């Protein structure tokens with residue numbers, strides 16, 4: 656299918672895979688996806704496997720990403736990882752503000768914005784996640800919640816930085832639940848986000864930014880979701896942990 660923006664499909668491995676398992680998965684993906692040029696592909700292993708996976712994908716069409724980073728540069732921040740450390744593994748992307756981090760690590764929009772700025776300054780492209788909880792949707796507050804997250808989490812980015820940022824819309828009620836947003840529900844929120852980006856930045860920037868959908872993306876629903884005008888890719892959790900499932904999501908989306 657012909658899309659206005661090149662699709663970007665990213666695997667978020669979350670807190671899964673030993674180094675040995677990561678190597679198996681990465682080798683399998685390189686083998687299965689070597690001929691794909693139509694989609695930008697990235698995998699985000701846990702920090703402990705970044706080095707190993709980097710060596711497997713370095714000469715392939717699969718790019719590397721991390722799942723989080725510090726808003727600070729190198730220094731006295733015990734337990735944190737600086738953007739420069741991710742660059743050492745040739746990482747290109749970093750997921751920021753995932754709903755699991757917003758929920759369990761209490762990450763705020765303000766913190767996500769400072770991480771996004773730091774990522775760009777280090778030459779990494781952030782994948783900034785937003786999404787409403789079930790009670791927000793049921794209470795008719797989806798746009799209000801997502802709008803606040805978009806304004807807050809992207810605050811302070813220049814238009815050039817925004818153009819190099821990926822937004823991931825992940826309705827929290829669809830993550831790991833097997834409940835996917837319908838393609839119409841996804842398209843509605845994606846169009847809302849793009850409109851809002853036009854207001855905050857400008858129309859050209861809004862047209863360039865890629866907006867991924869995330870939440871129970873599987874081989875059998877990928878094509879329909881990716882077929883929506885404002886859906887420019889997917890951020891895949893559970894189904895990205897398996898060579899066959901993740902490869903099929905990508906191949907079914909072309």
Ligand code: 13P
Nearest residue numbers: 667830831870871892893
């Ligand atoms: P699932 O694909 O497992 O629902 O996870 C989505 C997600 O959170 C990706 O970041």
